[in-house]
Amino acid sequence: MTNAITIHDQQSGARASIAPDLGFNCFQFQVDLNGETVQVIDSPEDVLTNPPRPSSFGIPVLFPFPNRIRAGQFQWEGKDYHVPLSPGHPNAIHGFCYDRPWRVVEQSEDSVTGQFQLSIDDPQRAACWPADFILSIRYRVAENRLETQFRIENPSPTALPWGLGTHAYFRLPLSANSQPEDCTFGVDVHEEWELEESLPTGRRLPLESSADRPRAVTFGTRTFDNVYTGWETDGETVRTSVVDEKGGLEINQVCDGRVFREAVIFTPANRNAVCLEPYSCVTDAMNLHHQDLNTGLQILDPGEQFQTWLAIQVSPIYA
Template identity: 45%
Template structure:
């Protein structure tokens, strides 16, 4: 099982990444002022057993995050069907893209960083005809201090336009230190609207965030039951969501650029964990966009690329 370990030797922060299962960063120990924070939640046997790469660590979701309704969409007059068994399904919809459950190729690595690549026609040739164009996705994970950064690049390596959406699905472990309690962790996201959902699929309408799911002032984890797509994140160049462990005086902050216009917040049942998932588009964007709805679907022309970054940092909370 090919695992890459990267570390910041000055702080002791360290991360482990599985090449075999989607370049999934399944552990990140951030060290700040001598305090060690085990940030990412994954089963002890992952990735050795290969089970549920979508349910552990930081799954990378591409060329579509979340669901495509009924696994069917139309692009430039051609209908595509994503067959169950070739791609993952959930409740009748194709889910989470083509990259999270296949091996990636390591391009380069050193002590504190690793760059890997996924090319659809090379790394998942059985899925190549399921998407309108071939693509290359590159991710470089690096650690500096107590910050884990993912620098991402999407490249259209085909001679046809490439529609795409990108997301990550990180499982954050609670509490942030063993002496605390998950219920004392405050979850924050500055979002004023949500997409209205029907069986986890957007209807195309947006609504104001209901009071019981409003995270703008923070909400305690034990009061939350979420599987929601937040939007209306503001017009800042840098956006963030965070988890603060009040007892520990520590927070984990996830920061990303304005290309990420949606965040899915999900509390997986029966786990002291929460998913804070930045997306460049809403669920089922490739279908919604065809209906004239601004769903955030991106399109790259042949030879074009797009670069963006997500950073996860462990920080002391200053009173």
């Protein structure tokens, strides 16, 4: 049986559970509102005794690349790199951290911090990336909010190219008084990356009509596996939303607008869940980068570090 760490906020009763051996996946976040317990994140009940595919539940962490790298191959500073293909797929998917054990480096009643270093925690894949990296994540529960702090460090003598994403599965409905089709979800975006076989062509297509923009989509009316950009921001943050109007509840995922610029919406088949995935760069950025496209790919110099954040907030809807 896989071990889990549960953190909680004494005042509100909100709590979250994280599995360090399953990619430091936060597989449960629940809050008490409107007289009921809201299960925010979708995971199977037997996740600890019978873990499913690592990217199919909870909140997988995607680093140093989110989504796909075409055929698991790219070139960086004149050198060819080969990333192992994901089982059953023609591409490499979702990075090196989501399917490996992490080390817990700090823990308290309301927070836990995990760390993953490529050369230590997955040395077999260390040669697959241009530089070593250390990714630290701190989860903290505060009132009805799950806060996530990311710190990326480059301990190598060479530059570190990186992209970061999360892959939260939001469970629907939010209330026992509702049905999944009573819920809407959305992201306020203005462009979509054109895809061929799930990989961007490099073209950004404007979403010219309000009907094309996935701002408030009723669950069950459309299927998604789309990569969006042109995210509406207040200058500091971007957000995704899930609204259960009948249940009087909503979820806002608020992200660092300096970093998160792409948004993937994915509706897994035959599940009452939706994935709203903030990314710092587009799918296959390691290859599109060479086409002089604005991919969002970031580069961290030797010895430098970078920090960013996102948070998931559950709130009542006030009439």
